[in-house]
Amino acid sequence: MTIIAIVSQKGGAGKTTLAVHLAAAAERRGEVALIIDADPQATASQWAAWREDQPPEVIDSAPPRIAAKIRQAEEAGATFIVIDTPPHADAAASKAMEAADLVLIPCRPSAFDLAAVKTTAKLVKLLAKRAWVVFMAGAPQAERLHADAGKLVETYGIAACPHRIADRAVFRHASALGRTVFEIEPDGKAAREAERLYMWACEQVGLTTCDYVEEVTR
Template sequence: MSVIAIVSQKGGSGKTTLALHLAASSTQGKLPACIIDTDPQATAAAWGDWRGDFLPIVVTSPPARLGKTIERARKQDDVEIVVIDTPPHAEAAMREAIKAADLVLIPSRPRAFDLHALEGVADMLQHSGKPAFVVLNAVPSGATRQIAEATEAAKQLGLEVCPVTFGERADFHKSSAKGEVAAEIDSGGKAAKEAKKLWKWVKKQLG
């Protein structure tokens, strides 16, 4: 079983969108997945309620119980991929998620304030030894220069950048509000293709 932690100190960075689409892509690819929602706002859990009985599984857990929750997922439901969705401005939750993870993803919009928030996460990751990548999210169309500048800003902090980006796509927002993912409302759309491409890349990182 592999564990992916989605962490960011900035609210609105797209952590939950990333978590939902990775877990759904995993499940659609015949690798049963579980989303562990450690955010008190429980956005991922609400999505799971709207989704009903359709996979992936969504469970909630306080950060202090994260290890036990992962172990329970390991023993039940044949789960092969765990995706941890963390709250912003919560170092304890992020540290626990990083400690449990095989791969850490840090979503960030390619904007100055968002990129500045990477500094705190970079500090946390410095001695973790965990592979970690910034995933640029909500990227405007044709923003080649913004991507280049964001990539350089991340590198200055010692962070690598995922080669796959998520654009500012309506399908990400519309699908989440219905308990779905982008591929379920338009399988040929740009959002669905980006999610599929990201999952393919993540699988390669997990080996």
């Protein structure tokens, strides 16, 4: 079973967008995916309610119960779990990271968001976890901006993921409908970005598939 924790100390970083699309991509690849919503705002849970029981499943959890919820999910057959955590909550972040095989830190390429990565980076180091920053909601063609942001987060001891999720209206449109970009625009740029990120994450945890090279080079 694969467990990915989505952690950021900054609100509005794109945690839930990242969580639901990783889980949805896993379902598309034949995994039994589950999102553990540890955020009191329950955004992922609301998204699931709008979906009317379509997978991936979302369950809520208080931070102290995350490990128990993971055990129950594994017994029920889950093979891919994404933990969506709240901002400004070290306890929840710690519990999620402790359980995770991989930590992803969503971050907009802006000064305030980049500064917030420092706190999460300290926690990553303390728990000795493998982690990457995933840039979210930046301009699609802003290569220089993302390169500079990547260099900055490296000074915190965290590398930037080579794939990012750009600011595309289809992500907002899909979320409002309780859907994903795979369902709204399956052949669109947003779907390709989310799929590439998922395949890259699989590689990091040893779930490389024969499709990975083909997918990331399209």
